[in-house]
Amino acid sequence: MRKPLCFFLISLAMASAGAQNIPGPNIVLIVADDLGYNDLSSYGQSRFLTPHTNRLSKEGVRFTAAYSPSAVCSPTRYAIMTGTDPFRSYHHSHVLFNGEPLVIKKDQMTIASFLKKCGYVTGIVGKWHLGLGDAMPRDINEPGRGPNDVGFDYSYIVPDGHNMYPRYYIENGKPVVEPGITFDSEAVMLDRVGYKLVQHRPKGEWPNLRPDSTIGRRLVDKAVEFIETQKKPFFLYLPACAIHFPLAPDKEFVGRSGIGKHGDFVLEFDWLVGEVMQALDRNKIAGNTLLIVTSDNGGYGPLVSFDHNPAFPWRGKKGDAWEGGTRVPFIARWPNHIARGRISHERISLVDCFATMAAITGSTLPRDAALDSFSFLQLLLHAGAQSDRPYLVTGTRGMKQMAIREGKWKLIFEPETDKAQLYDIVTDPEENNEVSGSNPQMTMYLKSTIKNYLESGSSRPGAAGATKSVKELFREREARNQFISDELKHQI
The missing domain is CATH 3.30.1120.10 (Arylsulfatase, C-terminal domain)
Structure with missing residues (x-):
């Protein structure tokens, strides 16, 4: 087992710069897509059991007042990556389509580039949805600037939503396609609440190289491979495609929840969490790994025919300013440092992940980075600790x-x-x-x-x-x- 980070230094205001030379904790951040507050049984959902996130909750701390910065996905992902709320630029407050360039600037610090400077090996496996390249419209055959250019050593991504085209993966900046396959398209303008966005639409028929029901298993395989090949402290960002539409759970989960494909897809996401937990256990690194599971925004509206409301007990759903649009599940486990079975009612935002991870490393944030990120490290470590946030914006x-x-x-x-x-x-x-x-x-x-x-x-x-x-x-x-x-x- 790796040596744990010297947390007496952190509890003493992280006074020692030498703390960065001591192996820090591994960090795994799993972000579901459209998972509602009431979709996990650890948050009160009683229609079916989600055993792996239940276990995680029992072994760590569960937050009841965690918020996504935005009620939709791309803006929240921007906030997670940069530590800056998506309301500092109007463009960043929108969901992106497959013709949009990368919204992260060339000189902008990200959570990945920051941790890389702190000695971490950094990887992303999963849904990116922050644009690619610098051209407008972007080149879908040669995507250009992406995760590897903003701090990630390894990337295996679904470039946009898994409902969007082309249906391929991109590994370390290169589309995972057979030689000779290209995607001919026309770029069209879309209007979303009065704002023009760019989308590629196929000319002719494009091959489907990423069947929806196989995505979860592919991402698990790549994530576990990344975990098992690391010899240094690592940061793995794992933004899942479950449970965004199209609802396409792996055949192993079809029919198991009893409330249709929505519940089956939740079960697949819970399984994904379990596979990561098993990989950490198998490699004897779970004790010194901070594992966070959350969602990019609130869940769907009520499933009337199944008597299930993903946002319960809150009003609203994904896309809304009501609590149901941004109040999300958030569970953190770090066995060497977080007491088991705790519940925190303090307010936190997903934008705060950046400052929290900076605090874990004992490093100081630059003035021009993570503009809206507040560390919740003390909330992880100490029962009864209070949030440093004076207010929270969504x-x-x-x-x-x-x-x-x-x-x-x-x-x-x-x-x-x-x-x-x-x-x-x-x-x-x-x-x-x-x-x-x-x-x-x-x-x-x-x-x-x-x-x-x-x-x-x-x-x-x-x-x-x-x-x-x-x-x-x-x-x-x-x-x-x-x-x-x-x-x-x-x-x-």
Whole structure:
């Protein structure tokens, strides 16, 4: 077993720079796609058992107030990778299509490049969905800049959603295709909440080199292979395709949940977690591995015919500013350091993973990186610890609605119209009773706070990002729409 990180140094404010020379913990971050708060039995779902995430919860800490920064996927993935909320640029608040270039800048620090500098071997296996290359539209045959250029030593990715074309994998920047296979396409413009995005559509018939029901097993094989070949501390980012549509569980799980393909796909995801846990056990590294399991956003709406609500007990679903759109399961296990069977009700955001992992290494974040990331390391290590976050911000596609949580209050705010709704999330967790009229001062305060947040450029103490007004943020939408309409007419 590797030597554990000297955590007495961390508990003493990580005072020793020499801590970086001691083997740190392995870190595995598993992110489901559209997994709801109530899809796992460890969170109260009673229709079928999810044994592996149950075990994980019993052996670690389960968070009840974890949030995805966005109610949709690409923006949350951007936040995980960069430690910066996806609302610092209007473009980053949108779900990307297969014609979009990489949204991470060439000189932008990522969680992978940061950990690589700290001596980690870094790998990604799974759904990327942050664009590729620098061309507009991007080249789907020669994808260009991607995970290996932003900090990952190894990458095996589903480039976009698994519902998107081409149906192939990309390994270390190269499409996994037979020699001579190319994908002829036309680029078209799509409109999403008033924003123009670019999509490749096939000319003719494209081969399916990635059958949906086989993706989970392929990703498990590649992830386990990565784990088992490492001799140094490693970071593995494993963004699964389950349980995003099309619902296509492996045949081993079909019919097992009793609530249709949705539940069967949840079982496949739970199995994926179990396979990673077994690999860690088999290689005798589980004790010094921080394993996190969460979801990129809230789950689907109610499955009425099966009497199952993936977002229960919250209102709303994926895409919404309600709790059901962004409140997600979040379980962390680190046997050498996290007490078993704990529950934390403190608020955390997935954007906080970056600062937390920086704290684990004992390294200081640069001022221009991880602009909105707060470490929750103390919440992992100590029962009763409180969050350092003064408030937490989430949002929907295109920043149509933003939400801010501070204490017991939650404000849903529309930046372009200035409309707001206020809820007491403690006494009214279902968000049924709008109370802005009876609490005008709190409403004004939270509106002012979220406006200041949007215009400040950063929210992490010590960080400094580019400031811009709310109007400037939305002018970015108009500028890009004009650019695509005018400058790319010859291509689209």
